[in-house]
Amino acid sequence: MPILPKSRKARRRLLVVAIAAPILALAVGLSLNASRNAIVFFYGPTEAHTKHVPAGQVVRLGGLVAPGSVIKASDGEVRFSIADQASSIQTSFRGELPDLFREGQGVVAQGEFNRDGVFVAKEVLAKHDEKYMPKEVVDSLKKSGEWQKGSAAPGKPVASAAPSGAAPL
């Protein structure tokens, strides 16, 4: 065997590499394929308007639940608007809303636009922790100029341990 190295140890090493390489290649290939097909873009309401997200593409939409926009139908459907300063988007959701879902709260919804421009959410994420606002929402609100520093800094503990009932946000 002139091609193979002489020492048994080196040959074993070669073998390990020969086994490892295809597995590594498989993992890399799968990841590249998935990173093309399985990533979900995040938009604020204004961005979603200006960028014309095509119907049927899965995206995440984040903003504030517009006050007064929540309508709960008796068949379990919930309709609400996700808004920033400039625009708001009609959203429809069938499913269990997170416990912290409230009007005026930050929210991230994952789903797709239908042909009428209504955002059909498959999943609604609001935080468990009422002190916290999703980072993307903060960034997007900052972009659209709605974010006021100090109003509710993300993740900062409530400044003074206020007595009960003083809910932040």
Next chain:
Amino acid sequence: MIAELGSFALMLALALSVAQVALSAVGRMRRSAVLQGGGEGAGVGAFLMTALAFGCLMSAFIRSDFSVLNVAENSHTAQPMFYKVAATWGSHEGSMLMWNLILTGYGALIILFGRHLPRNLKATTVAVQGGLGVLFLAYAVFASSPFVRVLQAPVEGNSLNPILQDPLQAIHPPILYSGYVGMSVVYSFAMAALIEGRVDAAWARWVRPWALGAWSVLTVGITLGSFWAYYELGWGGWWFWDPVENASFMPWLAAAALLHSAIVTEKRGAMTAWTVFLALCAFSLSMLGAFLVRSGVLTSVHAFAVDPTRGAILLGCLGLAAGSAFILFAWRAPQLKGGGLFAPISREGALVINNLFLSAATATVLLGTLYPLIRQAVTNEPISVGPQFFALTFVPLMVITALLVPFGPLLAWKRGDALGALQRLWAAAAVAVVAGLLVMILVQPRKGLTSAGVALGMWLVAGSLAELAERVRAGRVPGAESLRRLKGLPRGAWGTTLAHLGLGVFIMGACFETAFKAENAQALVAGERMNIGAYVLTLDKVSTVDGPNYTAERGIIHASKNGAAACEGQPERRVYPGSGGQTTSQVAICMQGLSDLYIVLSDPRPRPNGDIAHLVRAYWNPWARMIWLGPFLMALGGLISLSDRRLRFALPRAATARTAGLEPAE
């Protein structure tokens, strides 16, 4: 006073950790038993002081001392005592204090149980563990002290997040952390081995029980967390590929790989550098997890106690500990000696393949978790990576791994017989194919992939049992002789069988539940019915009940199947006035064998005619119990292995004397 005492104890723990590092290191260099002993004493002292600090914080919570900021923010006088205690680790500061408690606790365990370790290795290990203590205790003292006072104490506290007020959520962080931080011991051993320049079978034998213990506890922790998410979040999901979940899953995968590679190092003295590398990875991934969970750089469905500014400091700790480890590894690993040779088809070969796949899978989870961060840094476009990514990367890799699992234990060391193994597994393969076909025919002909998944799970279950049968030579020797052999099997063998079997049970449950779950939601007035799966639900009434710190609407719902009553569920919707009126839903779960009937009482929906209907959401989750039963079996397998005589922390003297070579066995 108690807060100041706690604060002082924490600082003292930090000082003792510094002493632990210094004395152990100098003691090792000078080979002085006295200095080493001093280092060990300081290590135990650091643990006792951290425990005292933890006790002080807990006592402040128990007494509702709202002059302590942490207590005021996370507790409430109306909170039941159990949750007052649990609130101790419900905040960022409290949870980092618990991290430190467990870290120093493991340090004390090494010191107390490591009597049979070679003296030099022990001193270095204790020093490294002390170094980790210094890092994280300094973080607690300088950046995250839970003992900060407020100038004007409020009359009432802000209350623990209601979603955390659940028995399982209260006990699961300590378990999860014990698993996470347990990897620190493995890390310290690996660092010590690199510093000492010596990794051999004896080293692997000392490390393996710690890795096994930490892995088993981590398994339990992750499973409890998943079960909690399942019943508390109220959407019937059990795994979301969320950053916080991935953070605990990555060290688990790395530790699983480590467990297997350490077998090769122990039995054959091979794969030494790789085993050390995995040991360093396991704890680095634990720290990465702590950073991801605590810093809020990634949006997660269940992030608690998040603080971005301190995240940077945590990242610094991670960088220091992991960075120094990998630099040391790069420098010293080439000097480690490789062990015996083996043929590609052998037990060693199978374990190498297992490790390659497990680490590739860990890498894909890591990539998927960090990809949003990397992508945003490069293109400034926020994206998220959903379950789809993991379904396309992690799952195929694990499918191949699972297919290969039953072969491993049937192959001999050095040179195995693949054909022979295949012959012994034909029965298992037949059982698996039949199971898959049964699912296809009886349940749903069109879900071919699910049938394949169930067949894969069954392949693992039957394969593990086939291996057990092979070991006792069932069928080839008289029954009594088989039984005798079964009794004589080492516990390690039982552990392997159980863990692999548990994996199969999990795969079956996960595939079946995901494919065949059903869901229905309807607004009901008392007396009305709805259908879910084969069941009919009747809402009897909705009443208001008062809890200790909440009021709840409780629905009484009867489920019946084919006209016969099946069970009664009492889902609740709780409102916590102490937390700004936050609501949580208390799900009613009716166990129907291995399957769950999962009922949620949602918010009221008034009808046009003035009736108040309540939205009832129901899920039928077939075989859901297997999803948690499987991992529990795996953890049980790990713990049974741990009790194996050959794997005890305290190594038999004879073995020490034989393997330690240069070191006197005390």
